[in-house]
Amino acid sequence: MLKWLLRAARGAMEGGITETVEGATRLLVPAASLTAAVPPREPAFYNPRARRNRDVSVLACAALARARRGEALVLEALAGLGARGVRLANESGGDVRAVLNDLNAAALGLAGRSAGLNGCGGRVEATSEEACRFLSARARAGERGALVDVDPFGSPARYLDCAIRATAHGGMLSITATDLQVLHGLFPAACARHYGGVPIRRTPHARETALRLVAGCAVAVGARLDTTLEPAFCESDMHYYRVYFRVRSRPDTRGGLGRVFHCGACGRRGVLGGRAACECGAAPLVAGPLWTGPLFDAPFAAAMRAECDGRRAGASCARLLERAEAEAAMPACYYTVDEVASRARSSPPRLARLIERLRRAGHGASPTSLDPTGFRTTAAMPEILECA
Ligand SMILES: C[S@@+](CC[C@H](N)C(=O)[O-])C[C@H]1O[C@@H](n2cnc3c(N)ncnc32)[C@H](O)[C@@H]1O
Ligand SMILES: [Zn+2]
Structure with missing residues (x-):
C-alpha cells in the first residue's frame, strides 16, 4: 500500500517539493506552504505555524511511551503529509509505531518518503480512508491506539465517537479545533450544533471558554459511550485549540459539565453556582454547557x-x-x-x-x-x- 502511494505521489509532485526540518525530523513539504500566508491544501497541506503544537505532541507521545515501557501505537486519523506522525515515530523514543491516515494519497506519499529520510519507515504505515472508517476499523480489529490524534480543518466534533472508540484504555486522545469564529461566539447556532454549548463573545478569557467548549463536547460523547475522558493538557495559539484527554473505558460518574459566567459590570468570573445573578447584582454572561473541571x-x-x-x-x-x-x-x-x-x-x-x-x-x-x-x-x- 505504501509503495503504491509513494509512486502515485511522486509523479505528480516532484516539482514544488522542498525539505524542511521540524524538531529533529526532516520533512518533505510543498515549497509554497513555507511562504504562503495561508498554506495551500493542494497538493498536500502543511502549516509551518503549527510547529509548536507538534512539538507538544512529541512530548506527550514521549511521556506516554515512557510510561508504557517504550511501546505506543499512534493512530493519526487526518495526518496530512505526516508532519506530526513522522515526528512522533522519529522523535518520541522507544518503540513508537504510527499509522498515518488521510484521504489525500499524495500527502501520504510524502509522509512515506519523509519517514524514509529519517530512517523510521519501518515504524510508519500509511492508509488512505475516510477518517471515521479508518478509526472504526482499527477499533473493530482490536488495534486501538495508545495515542489517537484528530487534527481536521475546522471542528473535530464529527470524529469524536470513532476516535474515542479507537483509543486504548489508559491511552490518550488529542483533538484540534480551528473553527475559532464558532468557538468565540460569532456563530452561536453553529457552536450549539457542533459543541452542544453556548459560547460568550469578547471576554479576556475567551481562549479558555473555547477550550472548555471543545473539552465539554468530547467528555459528553465519551460519557455516552461509557468512557471517561479526563483533560490532561490543553493549548491555544492564534489559529487553533488543542485538548489532550486521558481515556478510560469506564462509565463517567463525575458530572464535570456545567457553565461559566463573566460579569461585565464588576469583572467577577468562574464556574456558575446556583445563583443566576452576580454577587454585584448584575446579570452576567453565561457560557455552556462546557467542561468546568481541571484542564x-x-x-x-x-x-x-x-x-x-x-x-x-x-x-x-x-x-x-x-x-x-x-x-x-x-x-x-x-x-x-x-x-x-x-x-x-x-x-x-x-x-x-x-x-x-x-x-x-x-x-x-x-x-x-x-x-x-x-x-x-x-x-x-x-x-x-x-x-x-
Ligand atoms: C489540518 S490537516 C492535517 C495536518 C496534520 N495533522 C499536521 O499536523 O500537519 C487536515 C487533513 O485532513 C485530511 N482530511 C479531510 N477530511 C478528511 C476525512 N474525512 N478523512 C480523512 N482525511 C481527511 C485533509 O486531506 C488534510 O490533509
Ligand atoms: Zn458582577
Whole structure:
C-alpha cells in the first residue's frame, strides 16, 4: 500500500517539493506552504505555524511511551503529509509505531518518503480512508491506539465517537479545533450544533471558554459511550485549540459539565453556582454547557516537561509546561493584566509582580499557559485591584 502511494505521489509532485526540518525530523513539504500566508491544501497541506503544537505532541507521545515501557501505537486519523506522525515515530523514543491516515494519497506519499529520510519507515504505515472508517476499523480489529490524534480543518466534533472508540484504555486522545469564529461566539447556532454549548463573545478569557467548549463536547460523547475522558493538557495559539484527554473505558460518574459566567459590570468570573445573578447584582454572561473541571493534569505536564531536555524547542516548551503545572489546581477563568489596567485606569501591572502581591495578600495566584498576559487567582476583581 505504501509503495503504491509513494509512486502515485511522486509523479505528480516532484516539482514544488522542498525539505524542511521540524524538531529533529526532516520533512518533505510543498515549497509554497513555507511562504504562503495561508498554506495551500493542494497538493498536500502543511502549516509551518503549527510547529509548536507538534512539538507538544512529541512530548506527550514521549511521556506516554515512557510510561508504557517504550511501546505506543499512534493512530493519526487526518495526518496530512505526516508532519506530526513522522515526528512522533522519529522523535518520541522507544518503540513508537504510527499509522498515518488521510484521504489525500499524495500527502501520504510524502509522509512515506519523509519517514524514509529519517530512517523510521519501518515504524510508519500509511492508509488512505475516510477518517471515521479508518478509526472504526482499527477499533473493530482490536488495534486501538495508545495515542489517537484528530487534527481536521475546522471542528473535530464529527470524529469524536470513532476516535474515542479507537483509543486504548489508559491511552490518550488529542483533538484540534480551528473553527475559532464558532468557538468565540460569532456563530452561536453553529457552536450549539457542533459543541452542544453556548459560547460568550469578547471576554479576556475567551481562549479558555473555547477550550472548555471543545473539552465539554468530547467528555459528553465519551460519557455516552461509557468512557471517561479526563483533560490532561490543553493549548491555544492564534489559529487553533488543542485538548489532550486521558481515556478510560469506564462509565463517567463525575458530572464535570456545567457553565461559566463573566460579569461585565464588576469583572467577577468562574464556574456558575446556583445563583443566576452576580454577587454585584448584575446579570452576567453565561457560557455552556462546557467542561468546568481541571484542564491540566500536573503530573502529566511534569512528565512532558521531563522530556524537554536536549530538544530543539525544549526550553520554550518547558516554560509552557511549567505554567501548566502551576495552574493545574487553580480556578477556572483567568484574568489578564490589560483588563486590570483598564479597570484601574492605569498602565498594566507587571505580571510577576501582581502574582507576587496577590500571594502576599493570601490569595492563590499563578500565570496561565493559555495567555502570556494572563493569570489565575482565587481572588475576585475587587481584591485584584487592591493588589494592582
Ligand atoms: C489540518 S490537516 C492535517 C495536518 C496534520 N495533522 C499536521 O499536523 O500537519 C487536515 C487533513 O485532513 C485530511 N482530511 C479531510 N477530511 C478528511 C476525512 N474525512 N478523512 C480523512 N482525511 C481527511 C485533509 O486531506 C488534510 O490533509
Ligand atoms: Zn458582577
